[in-house]
Amino acid sequence: MHPVLKLVAQRIALSTLLLLAASVLIFVGTTILPGDVAQQILGQSATPESLANLRAELGLNDPAVTRYLAWLGAALQGDLGTALTNGRDIAESLGQRLGNTMFLAFWAAVISVPLAIFLGLLAVRFRDRWPDKLISGVTLASISIPEFLIGYVLMYFFAVKLGWAPSVAMINDSMSVWQKLNAIALPVGVLTLVVLAHMMRMTRAAILNVMQSAYIETAELKGLSTFSVIRRHAFPNAVAPIVNVVMLNLAYLVVGVVVIEVVFVYPGMGQYLVDHVAKRDVPVVQACGLVFAAVYIGLNMIADIVSILANPRLRHPK
Amino acid sequence: MTDPLLKVRGLKIGATIYPPGEKPRDIEIVHGVDFDLAPGKVLGLIGESGAGKSTIGLSSMAYGRGGVEITGGEVWVNGRDILKSRLRDVRALRGGEVTYVSQSAAASFNPAKKIMEQVIEAAVGHGKFSRRDAEERAVGLFRKLGLPEPETIGNRYPHQVSGGQLQRCMTALALCPEPDLVVFDEPTTALDVTTQIDVLAAIKEAIRDTGVAALYITHDLAVVAQVSDDIMVLRMGETVEYGPVDQIINAPQQDYTRALVSVRSIRHEEKSPGTDPVLRVGSVTARYKGTAFDVLHDVNVELHPGQTLAVVGESGSGKSTLARVITGLLPPSEGQIDFAGRVLSPDLKGRSIEDLRELQMIYQMADVAMNPRQTVGTIIGRPLEFYFGLRGAEKQKRIKELLDEIEMGDGFIDRYPAELSGGQKQRVCIARALAAKPRMIICDEVTSALDPLVADGILKLLLELQKIEDVAYLFITHDLATVRAIADSIAVMHRGKVVRYGPKSKVLAPPFDDYTDLLLSSVPEMKLGWLEDVIANRRMESAGN
Structure with missing residues (x-):
């Protein structure tokens, strides 16, 4: 077998194992939390008998291992159970919410990743001169300010003062893509500002590191322009660390958008999770946890695989 | 004469240096050079x-x-x-x-x-x-x-x-x-x-x-x-x-x-081997963990007290691996190491402090073989404390003696490695090895990173110290000129095997085996037309075969 295939297979196997471990942690974590779902559901009307009945009905009296295996088996078949609070199928509502979050994350990524890499290349090209300092300064400032504050500031100027975009990012199926895009313009802008700095700075550092190499000197002595030296010789060797940080930020776009979704009242995963944590709806929290973990592990696995494929020594062994 | 392709006039080149603890300053590294091509x-x-x-x-x-920046002068290319x-x-x-x-x-x-x-x-x-x-x-x-x-x-x-x-x-x-x-x-x-x-x-x-x-x-x-x-x-x-x-x-x-x-002016008369060798490598075969081939194959060599055995070969010949086996860093799969009349434990962990003291090492890269945060005095003083328990004034006295032996003087005690030249760093490493009063020192390419004149000085010093301290050297090198200068006996290694071994006068005299011949004839000589002669010779030989 080609060594690269072997390495990639290893990565995939490891990620699967990791996801399994994460599912255990999620289950254990939600199980040992104080409070009782049955109590929560019945509230004031709880009597000892009705509590016991409901517990039995929900399977809360079974041993933890049995409950875990049942949960995992169902989850693998796409059945995430029903929400305790409203009795709706979790997979269905989650799917819709996840779709919305992905929609938001996708557009934020489409704008921020190329922009971050381009700004990183630009910063290297003008290293230690004013364009570099300006890019570094602005992106650092935007990552330092809390995202909800950026959100409200953008909302004030672009929604309230200028009226370019709605302040509330509500979307539904009846809207056209263009209407949806207009609706999410502001949250996409905030997310872009938040993830830009990290990716841009990593791109800059990774390329600068490669720029110390002797083969960059060779390229310069071939009479290439600075930008072609960076693009043709430095960038291909800096791909691995850049992809890593890009994936980390993509994961953040899916997993970490809770605050932005709440600020802009966006019907995504984050809000769904926050609502149901407040209601102690354990099956929903578990399902959200599992989806977040899968996204996070999956994206990092892709980053690892890209790093492996980007290494010519592994791709073309002697 | 035709117009020169390249004409350089009064070329001056400067650089900014960053001395530790001081402000950066500009220095000139080329002071007005002229030439034509x-x-x-x-x-x-x-x-x-x-x-x-x-x-x-x-x-x-x-x-x-x-x-680096060109600060003055003219460089004309094609007019x-x-x-x-x-x-x-x-x-x-x-x-x-x-x-x-x-x-x-x-x-x-x-x-x-x-x-x-x-x-x-x-x-x-x-x-x-x-x-x-x-x-x-x-x-x-x-x-x-x-x-x-x-x-x-x-x-x-x-x-x-x-x-x-x-x-x-x-x-x-x-x-x-x-x-x-x-x-x-x-x-x-x-x-x-x-x-x-x-x-x-x-x-x-x-x-x-x-x-x-x-x-x-x-x-x-x-x-x-x-x-x-x-x-x-x-x-x-x-x-x-x-x-x-x-x-x-x-x-x-x-x-x-x-x-x-005229560099490499050193003349060293070969000493005849005594009776008891200080080191005997007996049928040593070794391989690295997880590899499928032997790096060393049935190696047998001896080293006599106060003498120098040069192990010579190209990269990958196994000469540095031999040093790792002798020092116990790589236990051999077969064979044993006798040292000063006793059998050494194959593994470093099994060796006594006395074993460690009597077998010292000097490395190729002197600057990475020293802790950059320690002064010369601390570096040389450490083996004195560790092996002999010397403290205070006694230790200071011995450090000064050692610095005198390596011809540096006690003004260097408080200096850091970064303040020394390449040759001085290697001298400090020699002093550190000598501080343990060893019977034998393994010198692994100790002059390869140095300029020829500086390397010459180091070799002279090593020979001088050998006379005074009666220490034996196992000298690993790829440089045949160095071998000629200092060896008493020579082992030529090729692909993990010793292909030729004996006293210097015998090893370097014909008839040669094929590999030694190739190796010896490849060393550039300070003679015009040498390259053409060698190439012509080789072509004739291969045509004759």
Whole structure:
């Protein structure tokens, strides 16, 4: 077998194992939390008998291992159970919410990743001169300010003062893509500002590191322009660390958008999770946890695989 | 005389240095150098490290490495002063009219791109050739430079060819755009001698056939004598001597040049072996964990007290692995090590403090073998405390004695390694080894990283100390001149086996086995026409077979 295939297979196997471990942690974590779902559901009307009945009905009296295996088996078949609070199928509502979050994350990524890499290349090209300092300064400032504050500031100027975009990012199926895009313009802008700095700075550092190499000197002595030296010789060797940080930020776009979704009242995963944590709806929290973990592990696995494929020594062994 | 291709006048080059704990300051590293190079001629730039030879070579491309900057003078290429040219014109010159071959081709090729793409990049980028023509030209150059599979080697990645092959690819890269001038910066220094001679011959032939002019930079006078028409000897950024190669080699005018020509003046009479060896390596076979082949195969050597055994071989011959086995870092799979009449534990953990004390080591890279945060006094004092429990005034006295022995004096006690020169660092390492009062010291390529004159001083010191302390040396090296200078007995290693072993006078006298013959005949000699003679000889021999 080609060594690269072997390495990639290893990565995939490891990620699967990791996801399994994460599912255990999620289950254990939600199980040992104080409070009782049955109590929560019945509230004031709880009597000892009705509590016991409901517990039995929900399977809360079974041993933890049995409950875990049942949960995992169902989850693998796409059945995430029903929400305790409203009795709706979790997979269905989650799917819709996840779709919305992905929609938001996708557009934020489409704008921020190329922009971050381009700004990183630009910063290297003008290293230690004013364009570099300006890019570094602005992106650092935007990552330092809390995202909800950026959100409200953008909302004030672009929604309230200028009226370019709605302040509330509500979307539904009846809207056209263009209407949806207009609706999410502001949250996409905030997310872009938040993830830009990290990716841009990593791109800059990774390329600068490669720029110390002797083969960059060779390229310069071939009479290439600075930008072609960076693009043709430095960038291909800096791909691995850049992809890593890009994936980390993509994961953040899916997993970490809770605050932005709440600020802009966006019907995504984050809000769904926050609502149901407040209601102690354990099956929903578990399902959200599992989806977040899968996204996070999956994206990092892709980053690892890209790093492996980007290494010519592994791709073309002697 | 035709107009020179390259005319350098009053060239001054400066750099910014950052001494620890002080403000950065500007220094001048080349102080006004003049020379001319006619089309199709080769000028050798020679000098020790820090002489400014690479810096001068790169100035012909108006390039300063790192913080280096050209501060004054004129550099005329093809009738234009390139220091006054615009960046666009300088870029057209780089990789077009003037190209560069660096010391380490392994580091100078982009690991992520195929060789062919990199070889033709400049030729195509400057519009000198179409892509197809450039590729055809590159294949022709690969063939001329004696590379295997010239048609397809360009499709490989740099890590898929050997170091010597990559160095030839780099030469092809430099010649591909049909330049007027090639700067060769120590192109064979990183190679083994037997590889060096082939690359050297290939470069020389390519220069002759293409009629290109060249600046050939090296620290090895014997090498530069083979390829140059003129030689310029540099020292600390100034010209010491500049003239035709014949005059520099055969009738040097300056003392410094004379010293360079006559380096390795050490004469060491071989001692006859005594009765009991201090070290006996008995049938040692070893391999690294997880590998399927033996790095050492049935090695048998002896070393007598107060004598020097030189272990010589090329990279990959197993000579450093032998040192690892003797020191216990790599337990052998078969065989044993007898030391001072006792059998040493194969594993380092099983050895007594006395075993450790009596067997010391000196390394190739003196600067990484010392803690940069410790003073010379602390470094030398450590074995005194560890092995002998010396403290206070007694320890200080012994440190001063040791510093005197290595001819440095007690003014160095409070200095840090960063404040020492390369030769001084290696001396401190010698003192640290001697502090343990060992019976034997393993010297692993201790002079390879040093300039010839400095290396000479270190070898003299080691021989001197051997007389005083009666210590035995196991001297690992790839340099046969060093072996001649200091050995009593020699073991020639090739692919993990000792192919020739005995007293120096026997090993270095004919009849030779094939490998030793190849090795000995590959060492450049300070003689004009040596390269042609060797190549002609080898061709005759292979024709005769």
